[in-house]
Amino acid sequence: MIRSHPARLAAAVAGVAALSLVAAACSSSSSGGGKPGGSGVLTASAPGITATTITIGSHQPLTGIAAPGYDEIAPASNAYFQYVNAHGGIYGRKIIYKYLNDEYNPAMTSTVVHQLILQDNVYAIFNGLGTPTHLAVAPFINSEHVPDVFVASGCECWNAPSTLPDTFGWQLDYIREGKILGKYIEQHFKGKKIGYFYQDDEFGQDGVKGLSYEIPKSQVVSSQSYDPTNIKIAPQVAALKAAGAQVVISFSVPAFTALLKLTMLGLKYNPQLAVSDVGSDPITLAGLLAEFAKNKTAGFGNSLTNGIITDGYLPSTYETTNSWIQLWQKIHTQYLSRYQLDGNVLYGLAVAYTFVQAMFKAGKNPTRQDLVNAINGGLPQAVGVAPFAYSATDHNGIVGAYLGVIRNGELVPTTPVFVTNDTPTGAITTLNAAQPSAPASGIPSP
Amino acid sequence: MASDVSEQIEVPAAQRRLAWLSRSTLARHVLLAAGGAVVLYLISVGLDPYRDYLMAQVAAMVVAVAGLTVLIGLSGQISIGNGAFMAVGGYTGALIFMHLHWPLGLILVVAAVVAAAVGAVFGLAAARLRGPYLAGATLMFAVALPFLANQFSGVLGGDQGLGFFITSPAFLGVNFSLQRWQAWVNCGVGLVVFVLLANLTASKVGRSWRAIRDDEIAAALAGLNVAGYKILAFIVSAACAGLGGVLLAIYDGTVSPSLFTFGLSIQLLTAAVLGGLGSLAGAIWGAALLVIVPIYLQDVAVSHGFASQATSAAIPTLAYGVVLIVVMLAFPRGIQGGLSRLVKKKGSL
Incomplete structure (x- = not known):
């Protein structure tokens, strides 16, 4: 069956040639050849x-x-x-x-x-x-x-x-975010056992790096990562539970935040949950929770997201x-x-x-x-x-960002805005200047 | 042909030359490949950088598909896991590139050798299995291997993978299109692989493979080392896949688990079947179809405003499925099978 015959090889080469020519014919080449014009x-x-x-x-x-x-x-x-x-x-x-x-x-x-x-x-x-x-x-x-x-x-x-x-x-960036979130948790949950749950790539690793700049190592009882292509996270959640983590900080995408919450429910484990901004949009989360749990009851998703601590760097719809x-x-x-x-x-x-x-x-x-x-x-x-x-x-x-808590499907800000840099020792300070208002036209001025 | 030559004395010489050419398979294939190289060079310089990039992509797929089509079409063994061998090659190449900074030619050779070695180990197991059991084993390999990158994320870069960004060599000048260089590298490797495969299949090895494929017991009775030849087929196919993996990494600029998903293995199989199993020319058709059709369909969808919404973003994928079904219905023996039937029909008229 193999075509080692010269004619066939030639046909093959011709085939590539023909295809490439067709491709070339379809190509649209347009590059701006602009004349230097006056300023106006x-x-x-x-x-x-x-x-x-x-x-x-x-x-x-x-x-x-x-x-x-x-x-x-x-x-x-x-x-x-x-x-x-x-x-x-x-x-x-x-x-x-x-x-x-x-x-x-x-x-x-x-x-x-x-x-x-x-x-x-x-x-x-x-x-x-x-x-x-x-x-x-x-x-x-x-x-x-x-x-x-x-x-x-x-x-x-x-x-x-x-x-x-x-x-x-x-x-x-996730390092700054980790620092701001970490400092808040460290201050508001003094002496509590803390667990990390994070995506095993630059996103989660940077986040945990930022957290570790602010939270003493001795307070962290378990650090669990997940791989975004594997939705079976019960072992990680069980480990967090076994370690007795009272606060779980999660650097996860929305689908895995929802899975984390549902798996915790299944294991009758109810720690305080804090989630990074990218994994905590209340509307997306509520939809995913309802979908994963196959529960169409109105308000089901929101009932599960209530009380989640998160941060925001854009104003909230609240x-x-x-x-x-x-x-x-x-x-x-x-x-x-x-x-x-x-x-x-x-x-x-x-x-x-x-x-x-x-x-x-x-x-x-x-x-x-x-x-x-x-x-x-x-x-x-x-x-x-x-x-x-x-x-x-x-x-x-x-x-920088503010901290907030999810209530009834909305992110409710609870702190002023904190700013920091991405170094381990860079201080986290409160931003006193208010955010400038949006221009009336809705378009930035030149 | 000799009748074209009018002068009597020159006839025997010309005949001798032609006879030598038709006797020496290697010379014939090398000559054809040289011709192919000229044609591909002329095409590459005529194309814009984006088409050069697609050419590099097709060439990388051709290399991997060619190995698979030889394995399935000739030795009669099935593999739905060749994407994993591509991963072996790609990661080997990227690791050498990152840590040892070897020249590209050496990287290609070593990546092929490492993939071949893994193929040999796998072939040892494969020689004991057949049919659906062999398919199952290769499938497991393709599904499981990418997870290694997450297990050893320190070395293999985890989900994010490793960078493998080559630049065009300095002697071509600063402004030389990187895509054209990638097309040259990939097509060059493709031609070398084709010459080697064409020779191999025309040799004793190829004949033995065919004998084993058609009747294993008869082949064994005739004195062929059945297991040895089967393992050899796996090695050849894995080496090709490994090379394809490096070439893929070269035009992509990275290697990561999501580059070598189980879907890639299925794509290779699809390309081999669509092109025509066992046919090297078919590997070109299959790979080209696989690379160009989805891009073309997405272009059409975008220009008609389909692809801008999540609900209709699946339309190109859907249309691609329809194209595959139509091709399979029209050419049950693959595109190359269909073409050679057409040529034969025309010839008999």
């Missing part, structure tokens, strides 16, 4: 920028294990861009946001990001979601000198200005008088009514606002380097409750 004229100043549009791209988990909840982020960002486009755009240019599904699989992330940069000529990669997924493409994005802005992950790895000069984090929440509600009603206004939607809207902020600062006819320089020069605090860390030597984003 909009030009095609960089790949992905024309006189009328700015095209940016992203990789997002629209299907697969990470999709529940996270699949709302990109549509939410797009809703904000539509709002900006309808109100004058960025110096008159409209934003085109092309986000492709990578199923949270790094192999697919690589393919779609190559497509976005090499074929679609996007100006920047915006808010690529996930630690393992984005790690697979960050070196490539930087080698092409494409701005890699506001990665949707709190990994410290995005703060590497020397090796990844074009990459920037955005959300509160604060109905906050100008940012009012702005998000307005845009949500107009462009995104198919989703609930939950933590993921807030996130998508807020990160999109920051991008528009950076683009305005980058100038009227920006090159790719102009955007990177603009962020390196620092961005004023806006959507977050704490300022950004951005500078030429620091590519971390928001530097």
Whole structure:
């Protein structure tokens, strides 16, 4: 059966040739060949920028294990861009946001990001979601000198200005978050036995690193990790119970927070639960709890999330008088009514606002380097409750958060905002300045 | 052919040369591969970087699928776990790249050898199993192996994997497209593997495999070392998979457990069956179909605004399933099987 005959081999080679030619014929090559214009004229100043549009791209988990909840982020960002486009755009240019599904699989992330940069000529990669997924493409994005802005992950790895000069984090990084959460638990649960439950990758490890800077080792009775591809976590929960942990701090994604809570219920184990921001969105959690427990009773999910301690670096929907929440509600009603206004939607809207902020600062006819320089020069605090860390030597984003507790499906803030840095000894201080209000137009001023 | 030559004296010489060419399988295959290299080079320089990147991707899959198609189509053993051998190759390559900084050529060879060694161990067990039991054993291997990365996350990087980002060599210049370099490396390795496999299958080894596949008892009675040849087939297929794994890591820039899921093993099997089992040309068809069709479908879906919502993001996957079913219905013996039947029909008219 094997075709070792020359004619067949030749046919095979011809086959590849034919396929490649077809592929080549389908290719759309468009690169901006802009003329240098005067300061008032909009030009095609960089790949992905024309006189009328700015095209940016992203990789997002629209299907697969990470999709529940996270699949709302990109549509939410797009809703904000539509709002900006309808109100004058960025110096008159409209934003085109092309986000492709990578199923949270790094192999697919690589393919779609190559497509976005090499074929679609996007100006920047915006808010690529996930630690393992984005790690697979960050070196490539930087080698092409494409701005890699506001990665949707709190990994410290995005703060590497020397090796990844074009990459920037955005959300509160997990080390800072661990420190802030850890100090609060240490102060409010003095002498109690503490257990850790965390995802076994940079996300969970960074979080535990931050916690360990604040919580004495002697107080931690058990440290259990999980692998996101294995949903059987009963052994870990049993170990936490056996060690007598009275407070369990969890650095987990929403699905595993829900599993943790349900497994604890099954083992009749009821410690105080504290969960990192990324795994604690009350609406997402309530939905997952109801789904996993196959319990359709109204309020079932909320009854289980009540009392969970967590932190937040964006204003909470509970604060109905906050100008940012009012702005998000307005845009949500107009462009995104198919989703609930939950933590993921807030996130998508807020990160999109920051991008528009950076683009305005980058100038009227920006090159790719102009955007990177603009962020390196620092961005004023806006959507977050704490300022950004951005500078030429620091590519971390928001530097602080408040603590809160979940009540009736909402995050109720209970403390002022704390800020800190990512070093073991860096002090955690209370932020006294209030968050600036949202502009009335809903669009950052140039 | 000799009749084209008018001068009497030159005929025997030309004939001698042609006869030598048709006698020497190796020379014929090397010549064809050289021709293929020229064609692939011309294509690669004509393509934009993204198509070069896809070319590298297809070539990596071709190498892995070629090994599998030889194993299944020739030796008659089934493996639904070749993705695991790809992982062995990929991780070996990444580890050497990170810690020892060896040149790429050496990394490729060592990765293939390590994967072959693992294949040999597995082949020892496989030689005692057949049919569904063998399939089950290989399946277990594919499912279990990626978990090793989590068990030894200190060395293997856990879920996040290891970086494997090669750059194009300095002599090509600073602005040389990295994707073109990746395409050259992957296609080059693919051609070498094809020459080796084509020779092997045309040799005594290939004939023995076919004999064993068709009737094991008869082959044993004829004096063939059945177990030895079966293990050899596993080694060859694992070495190809290991090489494919490194090539995959090269264009992807990393190795991680999610790169070598059980789904990858199924994809390899799908490509081998779709292309035509036992056919090297079929491996090219199968791999190309597997890489290009899903991307094309996602493109279509995106341009029609389908892929922007979670509910419709599954449409490309759905359409891909339909394409696979249609191909299988139209070409029950794989694409290459169907094509050669078409060619034969035309020839007989």
